[in-house]
Amino acid sequence: MPSIFSYQSAEVDWCEGNFERSPVIAEYYNTVSQGTGWGHPAAASGTPDGTTFFPLLLLTPLNSLVLEGCWDGERLLSSRAGPITPGIFSMYFHMTLSYVGQLLDELSILWSLAVAYSFWYPKVYFPRFIKSRKHFFWLSGVTTIISTLMSFIKPAINAYALNCIAFHLLYLTWRELKKCQDRRVHRMAAVMVMWWVLAISSWISDRWLCGLWQAINFPYFHSFWHVLIALSLLYLCPLVIYFDVNYEMPAFRPKLSYWPSDSWPVVVPYIALEEPHKQC
Numbered sequence: 438m439p440s441i442f443s444y445q446s447a448e449v450d451w452c453e454g455n456f457e458r459s460p461v462i463a464e465y466y467n468t469v470s471q472g473t474g475w476g477h478p479a480a481a482s483g484t485p486d487g488t489t490f491f492p493l494l495l496l497t498p499l500n501s502l503v504l505e506g507c508w509d510g511e512r513l514l515s516s517r518a519g520p521i522t523p524g525i526f527s528m529y530f531h532m533t534l535s536y537v538g539q540l541l542d543e544l545s546i547l548w549s550l551a552v553a554y555s556f557w558y559p560k561v562y563f564p565r566f567i568k569s570r571k572h573f574f575w576l577s578g579v580t581t582i583i584s585t586l587m588s589f590i591k592p593a594i595n596a597y598a599l600n601c602i603a604f605h606l607l608y609l610t611w612r613e614l615k616k617c618q619d620r621r622v623h624r625m626a627a628v629m630v631m632w633w634v635l636a637i638s639s640w641i642s643d644r645w646l647c648g649l650w651q652a653i654n655f656p657y658f659h660s661f662w663h664v665l666i667a668l669s670l671l672y673l674c675p676l677v678i679y680f681d682v683n684y685e686m687p688a689f690r691p692k693l694s695y696w697p698s699d700s701w702p703v704v705v706p707y708i709a710l711e712e713p714h715k716q717c
């Protein structure tokens with residue numbers, strides 16, 4: 438019986454052929470695309486420095502400096518670790534296709550989402566029996582522990598369940614957009630949805646139509662998913678911060694902007710805070 442750490446002991450095997458480009462990396466393009474796709478949304482947390490928050494890994498140290506003292510340590514850390522941790526475990530998964538790799542990949546996504554929900558889920562959407570964010574923390578924690586235990590029953594369906602969470606995020610975004618007049622916010626949400634539709638189409642294509650892609654010698658749709666879901670997260674993060682600042686820090690006026698400028702074809706979204714008097 439193979440060990441849970443052995444190569445190819447996972448329940449899932451993606452469409453890309455195994456060990457075609459390296460004797461130690463099972464799915465070369467899936468591993469590499471995960472490495473390049475991830476990281477940059479990690480810095481998409483921005484918070485008050487009075488100016489900007491950039492969603493690029495390169496700018497993370499800069500952001501961390503300006504965020505310190507404005508956000509508490511847990512929020513800062515979770516906004517950094519949230520996207521990076523699944524990225525690293527996912528690389529390990531595609532490198533080995535091991536059972537442990539698969540569960541680390543899926544459970545790290547589950548826990549990162551739970552942490553993000555705990556910190557940023559707007560209070561107005563709390564269930565009626567939840568009276569404070571502390572209670573909501575407990576609710577998220579218990580739900581996540583139960584989900585973690587259930588995820589061992591049939592790991593192959595975990596990814597489908599995780600993908601369903603995106604629908605809840607879409608629903609929340611739609612609820613927030615109904616209350617928001619800012620056209621820039623609507624535009625950013627539209628771009629996020631566009632990347633997500635392309636991402637989920639790639640993920641489903643790889644899962645369901647693998648025979649077709651192998652027949653035309655192009656089994657790389659899961660690599661596209663990695664890059665596209667990272668891009669949608671890149672747009673989701675500033676949106677989450679925008680809504681959070683409106684709820685939690687009403688003295689500030691958040692403004693969505695693009696770096697280096699709105700008119701460039703390739704841009705990085707970020708949030709600028711407009712508040713002349715207050716520092717944090």
Ligand SMILES: CCCCCCCC/C=C\CCCCCCCC(=O)N[C@@H](CO)[C@H](O)/C=C/CCCCCCCCCCCCC
Binds near residue numbers: 519520550
């Ligand atoms: C201030 C903002 C803080 C934001 C914190 C963000 C926390 C991020 C939490 C999770 C990151 C999601 C990681 C994506 C998956 C990467 C790994 C991967 O590709 N795994 C696959 C196997 O390699 C696996 O099959 C995929 C499983 C499904 C994952 C579904 C994740 C849904 C995440 C929703 C992203 C929202 C995008 C916009 C939606 C409208």
Ligand SMILES: [Ca+2]
Binds near residue numbers: 451452453454455464
């Ligand atoms: Ca494969």
Ligand SMILES: [Zn+2]
Binds near residue numbers: 467527531659663
């Ligand atoms: Zn993957």
